[in-house]
Amino acid sequence: MTSKTPSENNYWVRSGSYVFLQRISIFIFGFGSYFFLVRYFPQAEFGVWALFVVITSIIEMSRSAFIQNAFVKFYSQPEVDKGKLAVASLFLNFASNVTFIVLMLLLIPVLKDFWKAPEIGSLIIWYSITSTILVPLTQLNYLEQASHSFKGIFWSAVARQGFFFGSVLIAYLFIPNLSLSAFAAIQSFCALLGLFVAWKLSSRFLLEIPNVKQLKIDWLVVKDLFRFGKYILGTGLTSSIGKSTDQVVLGSLSHSTVALYNSAIRIMNFIEIPTYSISNVVYPKIAERVNQEGKAAAGKLYEKSVTYMVAIILPIIITLLIFPEFILWITAGSKYTEAAPVLRMIAATAILFPFNVQVGSAFEVIGKPHVSFGMNSGANILNLVLNVILIFKFGIIGAAWATISTSVSLFVVSQIWLYNELEVNCLRIIQNLPSSYAVLYQEIVKKIKKFR
Numbered sequence: 492m493t494s495k496t497p498s499e500n501n502y503w504v505r506s507g508s509y510v511f512l513q514r515i516s517i518f519i520f521g522f523g524s525y526f527f528l529v530r531y532f533p534q535a536e537f538g539v540w541a542l543f544v545v546i547t548s549i550i551e552m553s554r555s556a557f558i559q560n561a562f563v564k565f566y567s568q569p570e571v572d573k574g575k576l577a578v579a580s581l582f583l584n585f586a587s588n589v590t591f592i593v594l595m596l597l598l599i600p601v602l603k604d605f606w607k608a609p610e611i612g613s614l615i616i617w618y619s620i621t622s623t624i625l626v627p628l629t630q631l632n633y634l635e636q637a638s639h640s641f642k643g644i645f646w647s648a649v650a651r652q653g654f655f656f657g658s659v660l661i662a663y664l665f666i667p668n669l670s671l672s673a674f675a676a677i678q679s680f681c682a683l684l685g686l687f688v689a690w691k692l693s694s695r696f697l698l699e700i701p702n703v704k705q706l707k708i709d710w711l712v713v714k715d716l717f718r719f720g721k722y723i724l725g726t727g728l729t730s731s732i733g734k735s736t737d738q739v740v741l742g743s744l745s746h747s748t749v750a751l752y753n754s755a756i757r758i759m760n761f762i763e764i765p766t767y768s769i770s771n772v773v774y775p776k777i778a779e780r781v782n783q784e785g786k787a788a789a790g791k792l793y794e795k796s797v798t799y800m801v802a803i804i805l806p807i808i809i810t811l812l813i814f815p816e817f818i819l820w821i822t823a824g825s826k827y828t829e830a831a832p833v834l835r836m837i838a839a840t841a842i843l844f845p846f847n848v849q850v851g852s853a854f855e856v857i858g859k860p861h862v863s864f865g866m867n868s869g870a871n872i873l874n875l876v877l878n879v880i881l882i883f884k885f886g887i888i889g890a891a892w893a894t895i896s897t898s899v900s901l902f903v904v905s906q907i908w909l910y911n912e913l914e915v916n917c918l919r920i921i922q923n924l925p926s927s928y929a930v931l932y933q934e935i936v937k938k939i940k941k942f943r
Contacts (some may be wrong), residue, residue, distance in 0.1 A: 513645040514764040520652035522673040525757055527663040529750070529823050538746030540671055541753040542606055543614045545738050549731040550591050550622065558584045559633045560855055561720035561884025564778045565843045566637035572712070573700045577634065579712040583720070584626050592619045606742045610671050616674035625683040631686075631693040643693030651685030662701035666745070722860035723851070723869065725901070730851075733871025733897070736878045744886070752887050754823040755834040758811065762841050769796050773849075778856045786857040790913030791897055793853045798920045800845030802927040811838035830931065838893040850905045853913060862908065870901040 497907060529537050562580045563569055596619070600610045628651075632644045658677045662669050738756070741749045773796045781789050815831040815838070823830075851863040872896040881889030909915035 508730060513641065513648050515643070516649050517652050517754060518760055518764050520649075520656040522757070522760065523656045524652075524659045526822065527580040527659050529754070529827075531659070531669075532671075533662050534750045535746040536671070538742070538749035538753070539606070539608045540751050541738065541741045542608065543611060543618075543671070543675070543695070543718060546595070546602075546615065547621075548594070549617050549728070549735055550618075551625070552731045553724060554587050555629065556730075556851075557587055557720045557724035558629065559636070560723050560852075561716045562633045563637045563774065564856060565716065565781045566634075568782060570810055572709075572886040574706045575712045576708045576716075577630075577697075577700055578708055579716050580633070581630050582627075582708050582713060583716055587724075588622055588626050595619065595832045601937075607748075608742075608746070613817040614675045615671040617672060617679055617859070619620045621675075621679045621682045622677065624686055625760075628682065628689050629749040631689040631696075634696045635693045638695070638696050638699070640693075643689055643691075644889040647685045647689035650688040651681045652686055655681045672839045680877050683879070710803065719860060722864040723855060725864045729864075729871040733867070733874040734768075736871070736875050737893060738883065740878050740882045741887065741890060744882070747889055751827060751830045752833060752890060753836060754819060754827040755830045758818060758822060758834060759809050759837060759841060761811075762804045762844060766800045766845050769800050769803075770852060772847060774852050774856075781856045786913065788866065789853045789857050790909070793849055793909065793913065793915055794920050794923070797845045797849055798923045798927050799931070800849075800929060801842065801920065802924055804841065804845065805924075808838050808841050809909055811835070812839075830887070831892045833887055836888075837894055840898045843898050846920075847898065847901050847905060850909065853915075857913075861914075862912075866901060866905055867907070869904070870897050873900060874895055 529538065531537075532540065547650065558580060563574055566573065595615050599615055602611050602615075603609055628647060632647065635641065635643050651756075658681075659674070660673075665715060738749055738752060741752055773792055777789055778791045812835055815834040816828045818836060819828045819831055849864065851860075854860060854863040874893055877893035877896055878890060881893050885892070906915070906917050
């Protein structure tokens, strides 16, 4: 095993701290907003808001996957023309935004009828404004991440999510009877605030790009980014849709059922925080190491990152399995405790989440994004079919069974493929769990001593 230089160790600590704090802050503000909104609106009306969040999450995650990963990968390559890359990436960011906006507007009549929710139209119109503001904001974030910095990403997220949380809290305490559209409008203003903060803290990285303001679109670079990103877009889109299919289908039954199911899904964000935090930090390093050492590095970093992810989320999973009713009572209120069986079922499968979420990163950086696209597409088609069959037959429990079946299937297929391609062995990950706890303990002790 190669020893890490002090600068590399410093990168992992500094970057990991910012990304983890970003995830924590987004979760706290997001959960705080949910905590008060779920009590501000009646259950059925909150179900409509939950469906709106499903739509916006699909779009943001898909566009992020399409633009971010391709940009970060190419940015780390030697002798890359960073100016042409930045302009081409911005063009694709804007073009994808316009495409999704047009698609959303066209779907308004369909969604109104399918969900029996006339409010969804005005919510989508407001989000079209928010999404446009996010184009320059996310592009600055991607540029900073590619430059191995995360400070601006952290503070822009805090500004955006924190102000929305503050607005929800003020409304809950002092301004009753606001409409769903009012909160969607507030989201647009929060995105504008986040853009201002991102520009103040991240625009300095533009100075590292020679003559970026004078550059025109290089269509060859656009083509290269699109060729790589199209599979990631497909993976991100199908993954997001697959992840949200249960709530989309439940929305056709009743808005209250969506609200109940959403209360269980929200709690699972406890698991996503450390998982995505580590994934975001590891991705630029995997891309860099693969460029330098070859694809074998991807397999090693996959095992290492998944080991730490599992080690961190395992105590959370155990807690959710033992106390689901109590956790739902605290987070959503007594009206939502009947979702406890669903929460327990989904939590039991969450141990597979780190294994599945890192598959895309591993295959993308070795130049095979079509592999993860194929696996995710197959998993999400399976998920869609199972949700349609099981939800209409068993209701909310059927949605949980569909999630479990899909997660297990994706895990089995991806681990076989990873073993054949990168010699990844999930048994080594399990064997390394005890030592990972020792390392985490030592790091915590060091941090405590440092602040004494």
